[in-house]
Amino acid sequence: MRSTLSVHSPALEALIPPEIRAPRSRWTRARYIAGLDAERDCEQIGYLLASYEFPWDTTRALELALLRTFGVAKGAPLLAQTGELTERTQKRYDDTVLILAEIQENGVDHPRGRAALRRMNTQHGRYSIPNDEYVYTLSTFVLEPIRWNARFGWRRLTRHECDATYYLWRAIGRRMGIRDIPPSYAALERFNVAYERAQFRYADANHRLAVASRDLMLGWVLPRRLKGLGAPVIDAMLDQPMLDAVGLPAAPRALRWALNRGMRARAHLLRQLPPRRRPWLATRRPNRTYPDGYQIEQLGADRR
Template identity: 70%
Template sequence: MSSQAIKDPPYLQTLIPPEILAPRDRFARARYIASLDPEADCEQIGFLLASCEFPWDTTRALELALLRTFGVAKGTPLLVETGELIRRTQKRYDDTALILAEIQENGVDHPRGRAALKRMNQQHGRYAIPQDEYLYTLTTFVFEPIRWNARFGWRRMSEAERLATFHVWRRIGARMGIRAIPDSYAELERFNMEFERANFRYSEHNHALAVATRNLMLGWLLPRSLWPAAAPVTHALLDAPMLRAVGLDPAPAPVRGLVLGGMALRRRVLRHLPPRRRPRLLTRQRHHSYPRGYRIEELGADR
């Protein structure tokens, strides 16, 4: 079934009261989330955070999570060898975004969520990927949205929301067959930081992947001739260890100041705007690689 043929709302959306999906009070969803259990209701909370409270922020944070995995030099030769992220960067981005969206918008045990997990596991199963690299990638999906929110969110995530983010990705990781996922948020965060300290180092493969992905993002907004001038804007959002690991130049101080100042202004303005009254669903949007819709079983590499 193609994405355009889907009539019903995503499964997780059906569990949420209409007055929470379309609230008049800016903080109604935050109060509703506070009434839920961060482990038992983690998927519902994750849906609200990603599709209602912070949709733009979540998308940007997960893009940075993808970039962050390119700082691990021991894993990037395989990514370059497959050619998917260099020659078909847009398709690989869309495939990843749609597979994750099917899981996050429907849940790991919904038929569409299970189909997306099966497709993701089929793609990964072609390669001998070490468990620690699998686990590290999972941690970026947990912590990059949380860290982005702490810097730029119109409101801060509560402890329950951060825990729910941990539990939903831990649930996804278990379905991916990732072994030895830590039982606690603190343990997983410690693994994330220690892994980066031990494995972030520059390589040409890191750089090639980071440049291809950065240019993809710039290409959504700007003609190619403006990419060199706009690249520092992207670099301003990355920390020094990440920049060194992928061989990107730090943004000049004035550019970094403008970018971070602009994001701070955005945060203050959004706090006083009316709440979003309709979930932003990636599975219902048009995508560059699939303008006529997609089938879950066809997402990913063809070979």
Template identity: 60%
Template sequence: MRWAPPESRSRHAIRDHIEANLDPVEDHQEITFLSTCYDFPWDTQRALELALIRVFGIARSSRLLARTGEFLERTQKRYDDTVLILSEMLENGYDSERGRAALRRMNQQHRRHTIPNDEYLYTLSTFVFEPVRWNERFGWRPLTEKEKLATYHYWKRVGALMNIADIPPSYEAFERFNVDFEAEHMRFSEDNRKLAVATRDLLLSWVLPGPLRPLGARVAHAMLDDRLLDALGLPRPAPALRRLVEGAIRARVPVLRAMPRRRSPRLLTMKKTRTYPDGYRIEDLGAR
């Protein structure tokens, strides 16, 4: 399934189309696809990487993640598998043939472990709110209320298809759950640190040679808030470095605003991955 964008090349064509023609409940898949794959593909991917690292700050969750060894011993594969499964649902529709296959594969993976419902809920909430928070810090335009609500309804439906119970009934209630859960459960453990370092080093390895990665680590830490850094056992950056890093990311905003919109969606399912350079089958994603 693909959702066609408006024909206009205006930088705000996607936003204007969503505002004029789409409903955040009934059309949540289309809105999420257009917003993510046309207007904010790079930003959403970075935000979801931060969401992954944020989950590592919950000591209760990190024990299981460390015990399986997937994120520590097969970090690249676990990252690629997660991205591809989520992208199959987003880019094709969770009710398409490929979307249903990806959802089925994800549920098969989760059934191997006993995971408390509130940990599922917290992870789901990061998929909703980390892209919103990233946008508030670095977005080239603000997300509209329709886009925010559509994101909530998209992940609420995916959560229901995962048999997650007690999903809060509104965007605001889910955000309160997210904030309260972190306040109660974001605590340091050594497993947190190991998972965060493994994932951070993987992300840095894609863009920096070995000698520059310690500097890259300091830059990466500057993008995380102090409570999360403390929970991960990572050093807090100097305030000046944090301002420099955030300013550098915001410097792209005028350039992005001046560009015409994307003419084709950025589809992660169509890109080569390091784990599957020759393509993949959905049934092969995840742990054996």
């Protein structure tokens, strides 16, 4: 099978002017984004934020967004029963990353973006998932990168960029058939806060899903015998309602303080460094599940 990692160039890269791909100033892209239309140009803005401005931060934030959905007790039993997130955690993670990356790197109406959306809709169509759970999951993909950057990013996202992020995910959500998406970024944020207040509560399935995902993340950087030492670092990134809902312990206060100080030092360092001149692309990076490349049609679970 010929690898897509070496033959496919993301469609949205062609929209970026050369002087924005390789700017002289760390702030050039922010000024360029400010001149774009938040709704009309939301795909280009999302691409610049995720692939150039904040690639590492966006990836970590979306990992926490997926983890956060496990706090909703009513949806956890289905996620646990499929076994995709507890027995085939790495594949499920890689499939999700690649499907979303195909959409975000190419656009919702590009042939590859449409193919990824069809594949995602086919996967979800096997199960009876309430619409409100879809809306909540969508809200985490909008809000968690914004919240992460407010805490740890080398700069905060502007309100213009927040609106563009909302419009991008609204476009994705509409093509997934999600109904009743709140009509603005502010309305989506209000929905998210109210939904978590109403739906976050502990269940054993929540705990199993959260531990499986946390162990997966730790396994990328630590040998198995040291996972117990790394677990509190991830716990330190979660707020108390989330910890309670998935049954994870609060990290020691000293660790939370050290983590915040370390991440702020990283942000300060990044502000002094030259801007990224090549995009970070999930579809072009080596992948644990698909080391020889993949076809969009093979992403996701096989029918069982």
